[in-house]
Amino acid sequence: MNDLDLSAHWMPFTANRQFKKNPRLLVKGEGVHYTDAEGRKIFDGLSGLWTCGAGHGRKEINEAITSQLNTLDYSPGFQFGHPLSFELANKVVELTPSGLDKVFFTDSGSETIDTVLKMARGYWRNKGQPSKTKFIGRHKGYHGVNFGGLGVGGIGFNRKLFGQTVEADHIPHTVLEENKFSRGMPENGAHLADELEELVLLHDASNIAAVVVEPMSGTSGVLPPPRGYLDRLRQICDKHDILLIFDEVITGFGRMGSYSGAEEFGVMPDMMTVAKQITNGAIPLGAVVVKSEIYDIFVESGGPDYMVEFPHGYTYSAHPVACAAGIAALDLLVREDLVQRVKEMSSFFEESIHTLRSAPFVTDIRNYGFAGGISLEHYPGEPLRRPFELGVKCFEKGYYVRWGGDTVQLAPPFVSTKDQIDSLINVVGESLNELAKS
Numbered sequence: 231m232n233d234l235d236l237s238a239h240w241m242p243f244t245a246n247r248q249f250k251k252n253p254r255l256l257v258k259g260e261g262v263h264y265t266d267a268e269g270r271k272i273f274d275g276l277s278g279l280w281t282c283g284a285g286h287g288r289k290e291i292n293e294a295i296t297s298q299l300n301t302l303d304y305s306p307g308f309q310f311g312h313p314l315s316f317e318l319a320n321k322v323v324e325l326t327p328s329g330l331d332k333v334f335f336t337d338s339g340s341e342t343i344d345t346v347l348k349m350a351r352g353y354w355r356n357k358g359q360p361s362k363t364k365f366i367g368r369h370k371g372y373h374g375v376n377f378g379g380l381g382v383g384g385i386g387f388n389r390k391l392f393g394q395t396v397e398a399d400h401i402p403h404t405v406l407e408e409n410k411f412s413r414g415m416p417e418n419g420a421h422l423a424d425e426l427e428e429l430v431l432l433h434d435a436s437n438i439a440a441v442v443v444e445p446m447s448g449t450s451g452v453l454p455p456p457r458g459y460l461d462r463l464r465q466i467c468d469k470h471d472i473l474l475i476f477d478e479v480i481t482g483f484g485r486m487g488s489y490s491g492a493e494e495f496g497v498m499p500d501m502m503t504v505a506k507q508i509t510n511g512a513i514p515l516g517a518v519v520v521k522s523e524i525y526d527i528f529v530e531s532g533g534p535d536y537m538v539e540f541p542h543g544y545t546y547s548a549h550p551v552a553c554a555a556g557i558a559a560l561d562l563l564v565r566e567d568l569v570q571r572v573k574e575m576s577s578f579f580e581e582s583i584h585t586l587r588s589a590p591f592v593t594d595i596r597n598y599g600f601a602g603g604i605s606l607e608h609y610p611g612e613p614l615r616r617p618f619e620l621g622v623k624c625f626e627k628g629y630y631v632r633w634g635g636d637t638v639q640l641a642p643p644f645v646s647t648k649d650q651i652d653s654l655i656n657v658v659g660e661s662l663n664e665l666a667k668s
């Protein structure tokens with residue numbers, strides 16, 4: 231690989247200068263491991279990018295993809311269909327909470343968010359309430375990188391270069407001093423949902439289309455919802471006739487130990503987004519899942535039946551190969567009972583990650599299901615540096631973890647063994663100790 235020219239590829243969400251001086255190239259994935267360009271085995275401590283819970287190189291998924299490619303490699307998604315998208319939609323409906331009955335396919339999390347925002351505005355306009363256009367997101371929320379998702383998102387670093395986005399305001403995040411080192415759902419913070427009432431007073435519900443939150447934020451360093459918080463958001467949305475959208479791009483299909491955050495936390499949104507785990511990462515695919523009522527209003531308002539009811543969609547929406555991958559990946563999750571496995575092993579993961587409490591620089595640890603976030607003491611004026619140093623050190627030791635903001639995130643594959651989880655945690659601890667000595 232030494233003669234590979236790295237100069238042309240402008241890499242996404244990557245420190246290009248640092249990477250190209252010291253590349254971390256992965257060339258193979260099998261089970262819970264990658265192999266890098268030097269032939270070293272690397273434990274996948276983030277399941278790809280929260281995508282590959284069932285492990286890499288799953289034969290069932292790969293065979294479904296290959297067979298689909300050889301049968302129907304592409305079919306136009308506008309005005310024509312193929313059977314697999316209907317089959318996959320039915321599976322998605324089975325695995326998401328009952329009441330969410332209609333599925334619209336996209337190709338990524340970011341597209342899914344922008345799709346759901348357009349659906350929410352279209353819904354209100356079709357209902358004769360066109361002033362309901364504003365969105366309420368949450369500070370520290372991550373909803374991808376397109377303009378809609380940026381607008382409802384709450385991570386300043388991701389937004390500041392890009393100017394105006396959609397009309398959005400934000401409720402506070404739920405990171406509280408008194409919740410530090412909570413296990414699972416923190417006890418304090420349900421009251422923070424009441425801040426939504428303040429924004430309703432400010433903007434008026436007649437101007438608000440929807441509230442958009444991740445049931446558990448992953449990108450901001452794993453922030454499980456405080457007890458009672460999501461229920462309170464639901465109540466306030468009901469009171470003011472505002473749609474509640476759960477962005478389940480990370481929490482959908484197993485990471486929480488349930489098929490969705492909505493199921494795990496017992497709160498029903500009006501609309502939900504999924505992506506990542508839906509194909510186990512093998513092919514890009516996302517989906518919006520909504521209550522029938524939302525679909526019905528579009529259909530009823532659609533004019534003569536030859537008219538398109540929702541003028542939206544992507545060239546690759548419901549791509550047949552992606553649908554084949556989705557069907558195989560969801561079948562595999564169910565057949566191997568991997569979501570139940572996460573539920574059963576989540577207390578083990580919790581115990582293990584919290585042993586890092588006394589490690590150098592650790593200021594907080596949060597966890598839920600197979601997701602853990604560790605916050606680290608900042609270098610003066612450089613909050614992003616220590617997580618980067620930790621991530622690189624772990625990689626040198628054969629472990630991949632994700633760094634972002636002042637945190638590192640861990641999300642081991644659902645198929646990880648207890649020994650593998652313990653080794654991952656030990657390597658993080660060992661690396662922190664070495665950083666403290668350097």
Ligand SMILES: Cc1ncc(COP(=O)(O)O)c(C=O)c1O
Pocket residue numbers: 338339340341343372373374375444448449477478479480505506
């Ligand atoms: C909650 C959430 N929404 C949206 C996205 C964006 O997904 P994508 O990177 O596939 O566009 C992500 C990605 O991490 C996410 O975590």
